[in-house]
Amino acid sequence: SSFDCSSCNKLKSLQFSPKKLMSLKCSLCYGLISLEGCSRLVRNIDCNSCISLPSLAGIPRRLNTLDISYCNALKKENLNSLPKAVGVCYCNGCSYSTDEIIKYSRVSLFN
Helix, strand or coil, X not given: CEEECCCCCCCCCCCCCCCCCCEEECCCCCCCCXXXXXXXXXXXXXXXXXXXXXXXXXXXXXXXXXXXXXXXXXXXHHHHHCCCXXXXXXXXXXXXXXXXXXXXXXXXXXX
């Protein structure tokens, strides 16, 4: 199943989001500051342009896809919150390099 809360600008966290998800789309949630509460089953996360999100803490350790493009508040010192393994990572417009990402996560493909 999937959950799409994109463009919910007043959303601050995923604390009360559904717990049985395979796909989560929370792109353009400008007020989102935490992914804590995210389903442990989710395998695809799109948080493109979540401009206030400082960390990825709370997401599963393995993902098929992760879109963190234009998440400009995601701090380099918080890259250790990346999943341990990601199939495809989208990081367009990021303030850090793919080399910095692969220090913390095994990524199969960057787009």
